[in-house]
Amino acid sequence: xxxxxxxxxxxxxxxxxxxxxxxxxxxxxxxxxxxxxxWGECEAAPFVSLASFxxxxxxxxxxxxxxxxxxxxxxxxxxxxRLIDLARSSTGHLLQAPHxxxxxxxxxxxxxxxxxxxxxxxxxxxxxxxRRLPYVVAPxxxxxxxxxxxxxxxxSRGFHAVKVGWGRFGEGNLKGDREHLVAAREALGPDxxxxxxTGQIWKNNASSALRYRSIIDEANIEWIEEPFHPAATDAxxxxxxxxxxxRVAAGExxxxxxxxxxxxxxxxxxxxxxxxxxxxxIAPAHEISEQVxxxxxxxxxxxxxSHLALSACLHALAGHAGSxxxxxxxxxxxxxxxxxxxxxxxxxxxxxxxxxxxxxGIQIDLDAVDSYSQDLEIRLSxxxxxxxxxxx
Amino acid sequence: xxxxxxxxxxxxxxxxxxxxxxxxxxxxxxxxxxxxxxWGECEAAPFVSLASFxxxxxxxxxxxxxxxxxxxxxxxxxxxxRLIDLARSSTGHLLQAPHxxxxxxxxxxxxxxxxxxxxxxxxxxxxxxxRRLPYVVAPxxxxxxxxxxxxxxxxSRGFHAVKVGWGRFGEGNLKGDREHLVAAREALGPDxxxxxxTGQIWKNNASSALRYRSIIDEANIEWIEEPFHPAATDAxxxxxxxxxxxRVAAGExxxxxxxxxxxxxxxxxxxxxxxxxxxxxIAPAHEISEQVxxxxxxxxxxxxxSHLALSACLHALAGHAGSxxxxxxxxxxxxxxxxxxxxxxxxxxxxxxxxxxxxxGIQIDLDAVDSYSQDLEIRLSxxxxxxxxxxx
Numbered sequence: 001x002x003x004x005x006x007x008x009x010x011x012x013x014x015x016x017x018x019x020x021x022x023x024x025x026x027x028x029x030x031x032x033x034x035x036x037x038x039w040g041e042c043e044a045a046p047f048v049s050l051a052s053f054x055x056x057x058x059x060x061x062x063x064x065x066x067x068x069x070x071x072x073x074x075x076x077x078x079x080x081x082r083l084i085d086l087a088r089s090s091t092g093h094l095l096q097a098p099h100x101x102x103x104x105x106x107x108x109x110x111x112x113x114x115x116x117x118x119x120x121x122x123x124x125x126x127x128x129x130x131r132r133l134p135y136v137v138a139p140x141x142x143x144x145x146x147x148x149x150x151x152x153x154x155x156s157r158g159f160h161a162v163k164v165g166w167g168r169f170g171e172g173n174l175k176g177d178r179e180h181l182v183a184a185r186e187a188l189g190p191d192x193x194x195x196x197x198t199g200q201i202w203k204n205n206a207s208s209a210l211r212y213r214s215i216i217d218e219a220n221i222e223w224i225e226e227p228f229h230p231a232a233t234d235a236x237x238x239x240x241x242x243x244x245x246x247r248v249a250a251g252e253x254x255x256x257x258x259x260x261x262x263x264x265x266x267x268x269x270x271x272x273x274x275x276x277x278x279x280x281x282i283a284p285a286h287e288i289s290e291q292v293x294x295x296x297x298x299x300x301x302x303x304x305x306s307h308l309a310l311s312a313c314l315h316a317l318a319g320h321a322g323s324x325x326x327x328x329x330x331x332x333x334x335x336x337x338x339x340x341x342x343x344x345x346x347x348x349x350x351x352x353x354x355x356x357x358x359x360x361g362i363q364i365d366l367d368a369v370d371s372y373s374q375d376l377e378i379r380l381s382x383x384x385x386x387x388x389x390x391x392x
Numbered sequence: 393x394x395x396x397x398x399x400x401x402x403x404x405x406x407x408x409x410x411x412x413x414x415x416x417x418x419x420x421x422x423x424x425x426x427x428x429x430x431w432g433e434c435e436a437a438p439f440v441s442l443a444s445f446x447x448x449x450x451x452x453x454x455x456x457x458x459x460x461x462x463x464x465x466x467x468x469x470x471x472x473x474r475l476i477d478l479a480r481s482s483t484g485h486l487l488q489a490p491h492x493x494x495x496x497x498x499x500x501x502x503x504x505x506x507x508x509x510x511x512x513x514x515x516x517x518x519x520x521x522x523r524r525l526p527y528v529v530a531p532x533x534x535x536x537x538x539x540x541x542x543x544x545x546x547x548s549r550g551f552h553a554v555k556v557g558w559g560r561f562g563e564g565n566l567k568g569d570r571e572h573l574v575a576a577r578e579a580l581g582p583d584x585x586x587x588x589x590t591g592q593i594w595k596n597n598a599s600s601a602l603r604y605r606s607i608i609d610e611a612n613i614e615w616i617e618e619p620f621h622p623a624a625t626d627a628x629x630x631x632x633x634x635x636x637x638x639r640v641a642a643g644e645x646x647x648x649x650x651x652x653x654x655x656x657x658x659x660x661x662x663x664x665x666x667x668x669x670x671x672x673x674i675a676p677a678h679e680i681s682e683q684v685x686x687x688x689x690x691x692x693x694x695x696x697x698s699h700l701a702l703s704a705c706l707h708a709l710a711g712h713a714g715s716x717x718x719x720x721x722x723x724x725x726x727x728x729x730x731x732x733x734x735x736x737x738x739x740x741x742x743x744x745x746x747x748x749x750x751x752x753g754i755q756i757d758l759d760a761v762d763s764y765s766q767d768l769e770i771r772l773s774x775x776x777x778x779x780x781x782x783x784x
Binding site: 045 | 448770772
């Protein structure tokens with residue numbers, strides 16, 4: 001079996017989409033090999049990732065990703081590891097490569113899993129799958145009342161773990177910010193698990209962050225996500241020393257194993273958030289979870305788009321016993337939700353289980369893909385470099 | 393004065409171009425503000441960098457670079473620093489951003505320099521410009537004779553410093569590799585300064601590199617460039633300990649100040665090679681040279697394209713007293729050469745001086761730009777996102 005085609009679908013959401021403010025577009029990647037078809041998703045700046053697949057060759061070691069993959073043998077996991085190396089060595093000085101490669105790498109695992117009739121976690125050699133409690137995202141509202149309503153809505157839908165964040169939180173209005181946290185805690189109830197995403201608001205300043213400690217403690221926030229810029233490892237280290245490692249989370253920016261392990265060591269965060277759609281796919285996420293092992297660091301998926309991306313992350317991290325949580329994208333009327341025909345739901349126990357289907361276990365809704373797919377054409381010197389394919 | 397336009401020129405070389413094997417294409421960026429016009433160059437994967445300028449907005453903090461710049465005030469250097477921050481904060485999760493931004497940042501310095509009638513180094517606050525001896529690149533030939541001829545050709549053109557490299561060097565044929573080095577040294581003469589670029593051939597293995605020590609010493613190679621992958625800082629550290637820091641060079645991959653300083657510290661290389669076309673432009677290169685100071689580390693430009701890119705690097709590093717060398721792109725019939733009407737030549741003393749003209753001091757050859765400019769059109773949902781502009 002060899003890679004017969006790699007097709008790219010650039011999807012945009014209409015402004016009315018409830019997820020529009022969070023993410024406006026996405027790139028789905030379809031790989032066809034023999035009788036099998038696999039899908040993956042690139043999560044960041046999808047248009048630029050698309051360009052990485054179809055760009056003209058730039059120099060000897062800077063080739064388009066498609067050129068590295070088309071026609072290659074794809075039979076079992078060893079082929080995927082070989083293709084990861086091949087893609088890496090043929091995309092020198094293409095900074096976007098890990099983001100772009102993420103989608104096609106997921107699709108390769110999906111193809112091989114379907115061909116061998118095995119779920120991806122099993123292809124990775126994972127024997128025991130650890131279940132995870134979903135936490136959903138409820139961005140702060142304009143007012144504390146609105147924040148209360150948003151968290152209450154999630155609670156009423158059965159979620160006992162909620163992440164709040166963004167808005168103007170952390171800019172200096174401690175009193176106002178406290179009201180939002182108090183409202184969120186009240187709406188969730190005393191036993192709910194509450195998390196806070198501050199979107200790098202304190203840049204590289206641990207003191208600014210520490211001013212918030214009392215209101216964060218009062219609302220019993222389990223961890224604070226991205227208090228600082230990714231490069232501010234000193235601030236992370238200072239903050240984790242005082243707050244405790246397990247109460248600080250970060251990692252969504254990471255795009256390779258090496259710098260991920262380095263970031264973990266230097267920042268001393270106790271919760272590492274891995275996004276397979278940024279990191280280069282499933283294999284590097286799995287490698288991180290293997291290397292970190294069970295030494296007290298929790299590895300959590302970072303996912304804000306589809307359940308295809310969610311499934312990819314959960315397969316990759318399935319063997320990691322260190323954490324019982326997963327970030328759970330839940331916008332049941334959004335594009336991200338609609339591109340798949342099935343979803344990962346919590347069972348009676350409240351925990352998410354992976355689908356036991358082969359590959360990633362997610363069926364893409366081809367009609368939805370076609371309906372959100374944008375008409376895109378790229379012509380270079382009268383040659384068509386890209387035109388929108390059809391999914392159906 | 394405000395930024396009226398940012399235009400992108402995607403240039404490709406014909407196969408007959410002598411530089412075709414090294415770099416096949418480039419992206420020039422033209423910024424117009426008031427009566428002034430500035431130019432810059434993105435050096436890596438130009439097509440993907442172009443996409444970063446014109447991509448549709450992806451999420452709240454992932455916007456196209458053009459959107460961050462158009463209409464912004466541009467008067468003096470403080471505006472450039474402000475725009476650097478703005479571009480950084482508005483291109484979250486766009487991995488390609490530093491490479492793409494590099495070209496427009498150079499153009500911004502060029503514009504401000506022209507507007508204030510000052511050379512860029514002076515805008516950076518540099519008082520004393522240090523002259524630099526050019527070294528040119530002569531890739532290994534297929535045979536040692538061919539290597540000899542290539543180096544001799546450069547020597548006959550008056551260059552006393554030459555970098556050889558690539559081919560199959562370092563793959564294991566020590567005897568054959570020795571012949572290439574001996575030929576290069578013979579062609580250059582005993583007093584010439586000889587450098588070796590090994591293009592990451594030994595990956596993360598310092599022992600493999602050390603096997604070459606005797607033939608490297610025999611040929612009196614001043615430094616070895618990129619023996620390992622950029623991530624292999626342990627291998628770098630081991631190798632520099634044994635070879636001496638001053639004999640190991642790397643850094644072309646770097647794309648931000650923070651990781652550059654970190655790389656320098658961990659790898660312990662004594663020669664840091666900075667490419668303004670990768671790093672995000674002139675300001676970050678200048679910042680690195682300021683931070684490193686004169687503590688024994690040599691900071692050298694990495695330049696393999698035009699004299700516009702060369703000039704940008706040399707302005708940025710003009711105040712660094714630590715090194716007397718510059719990498720000098722010299723293919724006088726190549727596209728990279730032809731896109732400018734003037735060039736930086738060595739004076740009687742053999743050293744390169746910066747042009748004293750305002751800005752970067754390089755006049756773009758508009759006819760050459762138009763003749764190499766490719767007809768590119770990108771249409772999204774019947775909207776033209778990009779079509780090739782004219783330079784003239």
